[in-house]
Amino acid sequence: MDALYLNQFLFLGAILFCIGVYGVLAKRNAVIVLMSVELILNAVNINFVAFGAFWSGQPGGSPISGTVFALFVIAVAAAEVGVGLAIVLLIHRNRKSVDLDDVDLMKG
């Protein structure tokens, strides 16, 4: 308990990531899926920032990159949610439901 360890944050990120993956794969509602995607992105963000903090104490490397990248991820995530919800709306408009199990027009 004398310091924060990098692994803590990384493990936290891993857990969140895996939960997010489960949500993406196993949920029927499109909106829930989008929320799970947000979980994943956030897990990644934690990773980035943790590493940024890690590298700030190490010679070499560019510690600010982690932080900046996390910012960019946030921005992209926002954009992605916007577009994604637009699509979900469209699906809903056409089918009156957002059940992902029904979206199988590409079934071969």
Added chain:
Amino acid sequence: MTVLGAAVAQNIFFYVIAAIMVFAAFRVVTTKNVVHAAIFLVMVLAGVGAQFILLAAEFVAATQVLVYIGAVVVLILFGTMLTRAKIGRDVDLTNDYWFVGAVTSVMLFAVMGYSLWDAFESTPLPEDTRIGGVNNTAAVSDSIFGQYLVPFEVISVLLLSALIGAIVIARRD
């Protein structure tokens, strides 16, 4: 007896927030109520912001709260409402093959956990995790207007195009 060091406080803080986050995340994917899922998501997002502060990246934390909780979750709630998801208990939000998904995520966690443990076992973070010795905002601004100017502009364009795209897609015509 020395006063418990900052590290101890950080650790406690960390573990508590982490536990809340994990629980909330778990509830996001297991709740049957979409709105509840959104609320739990808010908890997760907030927890992430707290972790950012712990890592001395306060600008990112502020941005996180603003953008994610303020905009994204609102957006999601709008989406929920507009898609007439049942407010309240839903029929079944889980897939038929959730088990496969569970297995997959467990496998993934196993791999990741093993590799993390293998690589970064007991690697401490530095005492002062401020980057560049300056506060986070200054460092970030130095970076995005200096080294990462082009990606910054590209992100701007991306947001613009996403905006336009979303409008186009969801247009009623």
Added chain:
Amino acid sequence: MLENAWIIPLLPAASFLLTLFFGKRLKGGAHWFGIAAVGTAFVLALVVNVQWFQHVDEAEHEAKSAEVNSEEGGEAPVEGEEGLGALDGESAAAPALRAEEGEKAEEFEVEPITRSWTWWQSGGVEFKAGMLLDGMGVMMLFVVTLISLLVHIYSTDYVKDDRRYTHYYAFLSLFTASMLGLIMAENTLQLIVMWELVGVCSFVLIGHWWEEKPNSDAALKAFLTNRVGDVGLLVGVIVLFFTAGQTFNIVEINTLANEGAISQTALLVASLCLLAAVMSKSGQFILHTWLPDAMAGPTPVSALIHAATMVVAGVFMVGRMYGVFFNGLNIGTSSVNALAVVGGITVLGGAGLAFVQDDIKKVLAYSTVSQLGYMVMALGVGAWTAAFFHLFTHALFKAGLFLGSGSVAHAVHSFDMKKDMGGMKKFMPKTYVTFLICSVALAGMFPFAGFFSKDEILAGAGQLGGEGNYTAFVVVGTLGALMTAAYMTRCIYLTFFGEYRGDLSHHAHDHGDAEAAETSDELDHAAAPHVDVPHAVPHESGPRILVPLYILSGLAVIAGLANLPKNGIFSFLPESLTLRFEHYYEPKALYFPIIEHPEFSLATAVTSLVIVTVGWALAYAWYFKGLGPHGITQRNKLARAGHTLLVNKYYFDVLYTDVIAGSVKGPIARAANWFNQNVLDGIVNGAGIGARKSGEWVYRNIDQGIVDTIVNGSGATAEGTGEVFRQVQTGKVQQYGVLLFAATAVLAGIFIIVI
């Protein structure tokens, strides 16, 4: 001229073409080309003969001087009998030994004149056309061109205003050309070609008046009977070709045969095969049946072809290939062989049949058959020179007899002696005299030609050969001489003596009447629109008919002097007068076997003269005096049977036509047809059906069963696996995502943990 003697056959060949294309336009008839060509050929043949004599004399002279030189050089001859050395330096082969008791050996080689041009080559064998001229060829050139020329002149009167005058002369020329070509053939292939060509000309000329069916039948019979023998010719030539080391060249084949390089068996087989050809072409028994029927042709044709020239082609061929025959049949050392037997049977058979003929030409035809038998018999006993001398003299007097009979028949327009002739002596005295001279020559009375030639044959039969010589054939020959004299007397009696039996009133003597067809047996005036001129009596023929008769009978008298013997009672003669024929004409080269020569035997000569006189006397008594058992054939069954046998020509025609041809036409043809339809066609159809059925089976089982199964199976497999894999494509993004993440996890695990 010797080198260029190949021109001689080309002259009549050219005249054939000219006559065929331009003959009709010639004023005065188509015969001028022919007469000009054959006349020139005759003159050239005389020149060639003279040059050949010089050639022989030179060879002898050189040989004698070489012997003188070698004796002076101290080279004594090894053996006492070896006289003169060989001409050219080929001392490897033994010089021709002609050791005879009391005779000086004539041992010089006379090279034949040969030229050849390669016609074409294939498979390593060269096919040549060329010219081989030796003594025998030169003699035959003379005979053929002389008789042909006389026949050409004779025919201008005999077939005047004939319906196919031009055609007749064209084929006379072609015949002359091919006979001359045969004589000068350098290799056996050329011999075969010319052989067949003379056969074709014979066919055309026999069937000259083919509008009457008996004539065309006779022509066919002649040609087809000759074809039977020609099979033997072909087989013999092929056998010789292969056993003599793939050569057709006559000189080479005979040289190899004489040296013993060809096996005895091969030579025997070849000799027997060639003997078949001789039997058919030269009218030997059993293939002689065509010759009497060939009398259906015009008489000059009979004189030329079936007396003097074509029928001797077989004898000529034996003489040409004498090396093969002599060594194959062991003529020099046996006392009986196939050649002699065939000849002997022919002598007697032909002579017997000549007794019962009413047609004068048929008598002469059977006489020809008999005399040809003499020639073949002579070759069979080894008396080569005798055979060819007899050929020479026979050509002269037999042609004379035929032309004489033609002269008589031209006067009475018929050939039937019993019905239409008789007492012709007073109507046609000149013809009678020539006919008589020629028939005396035929019978063989001294000093006419036939005596010398026939006597030499008899002497040869008695003296040559192995143990016991050929004495059986002496008897045969003598008997034949008797019969010859007898039947010729009969013939002369029936024709020239007695009362004229012809029809004096109904007699067309208008020679402008071309439709008076002269068939062999009967008058045919019904179709001839003629003016019925009541002509009183038949009269002597014109000069164009008579002059050839004079020439031939004159030659028949003196021709015997060509081969006077030089021993016995003739020893007084200087050497340069004796045996001239043999000296100049008998080949003396490596390709001719070493043969012995008979001497003049007074006993044989006197015996034959006596026998001939006896024959005359018997016939004279029977016919002229009416003595003897006339009418015996009506009374005596045995006599009648014999007579019937003779009249039916020993039933050979029955055998050939009814038995052999009839059975082939009938049962054998039917059996062959059945075999063809059922067995052969069955096999063919069966093959077709089998192919179809197997095709169907293959189609059903293999094509559709196996191949299609494979093809369909592959398709089905693709479809099945597609079905299986298609289930992956659920269309659900989350499932894809599952796959994606799972695979990533696994791969990452592998990369991180394992590697």
